[in-house]
Amino acid sequence: EVQLLESGGGLVQPGGSLRLSCAASGFTFNTYAMSWVRQAPGKGLEWVSAISGSGGSTYNADSVKGRFTISRDNSKNTLYLQMNSLRAEDTAVYYCAKDKTTWNDVPWSFECWGQGTLVTVSS
Amino acid sequence: DIQMTQSPSSLSASVGDRVTITCQASQDISNYLNWYQQKPGKAPKLLIYGASNLESGVPSRFSGSGSGTAFTLTISSLQPDDISTYYCQQHDNLPRTFGQGTKVEIK
Numbered sequence: 001e002v003q004l005l006e007s008g009g010g011l012v013q014p015g016g017s018l019r020l021s022c023a024a025s026g027f028t029f030n031t032y033a034m035s036w037v038r039q040a041p042g043k044g045l046e047w048v049s050a051i052s053g054s055g056g057s058t059y060n061a062d063s064v065k066g067r068f069t070i071s072r073d074n075s076k077n078t079l080y081l082q083m084n085s086l087r088a089e090d091t092a093v094y095y096c097a098k099d100k101t102t103w104n105d106v107p108w109s110f111e112c113w114g115q116g117t118l119v120t121v122s123s
Numbered sequence: 124d125i126q127m128t129q130s131p132s133s134l135s136a137s138v139g140d141r142v143t144i145t146c147q148a149s150q151d152i153s154n155y156l157n158w159y160q161q162k163p164g165k166a167p168k169l170l171i172y173g174a175s176n177l178e179s180g181v182p183s184r185f186s187g188s189g190s191g192t193a194f195t196l197t198i199s200s201l202q203p204d205d206i207s208t209y210y211c212q213q214h215d216n217l218p219r220t221f222g223q224g225t226k227v228e229i230k
Contacts (some may be wrong), residue, residue, distance in 0.1 A: 035219075044210065044221055044222075044223050044224045045159075045161075045167065045210055045212075045221040045224075046221070047212075047218055047219040047220065047221070050219070059217055059218075061218045062218070095166055095167075100169070100172060106214075106217060106219075107214070107219070108155070108157075108172075108214040109157045109169060109172050109212070109214060110157075110159070110167070110169060110212070111169050111172075111178075112169075113166035113167055113168075114166065115166060116166055
């Protein structure tokens with residue numbers, strides 16, 4: 001059974017940093033592209049970042065470019081999101097999500113999701 | 124960026140009703156379109172991929188259709204368990220973008 005378990009969320013001041021983790025199990029982690037998708041309170045879904053299975057290619061939404069960095073450690077089956085220069089508008093539940101199809105450089109879909117971790121940016 | 128526009132934003136229907144949600148893409152995305160269901164407080168769930176392919180385990184009352192710029196999610200007979208918000212998402216281009224969501228309630 002595929003499982004994705006996010007951690008690392010919390011309350012941080014504007015301008016601060018936070019690193020999210022997503023521990024994956026139940027599938028061959030290094031063959032799937034992975035993404036971070038966020039949802040601000042009461043709002044819709046926003047794709048944030050994606051990374052290929054090897055980790056060699058990364059992609060970011062314009063809203064986080066230069067501030068967020070996605071990475072993965074395939075030896076630990078773990079996905080990360082380093083978030084710097086956080087803003088109030090980054091407040092959201094952050095989900096990690098697995099692509100449906102193997103070997104895509106960029107995810108086509110978000111087949112499996114974690115339970116999410118809440119990031120609150122406030123002074 | 125490709126804009127995805129869903130309509131309606133919300134709807135109220137009776138159990139057993141046929142429900143249709145539409146999703147319009149701002150440019151041709153072929154069939155690179157997925158649908159998700161999100162229940163309150165839960166993570167989204169993939170329902171339909173490639174515009175019309177039912178994800179494993181999803182009830183057959185759900186179906187998807189369309190190509191190019193116009194897409195439809197249909198629930199053939201609305202059930203109480205279908206109370207959710209539904210999102211479309213394109214994977215033709217980066218950034219991956221979602222529709223704003225359609226909230227489905229029981230009348």
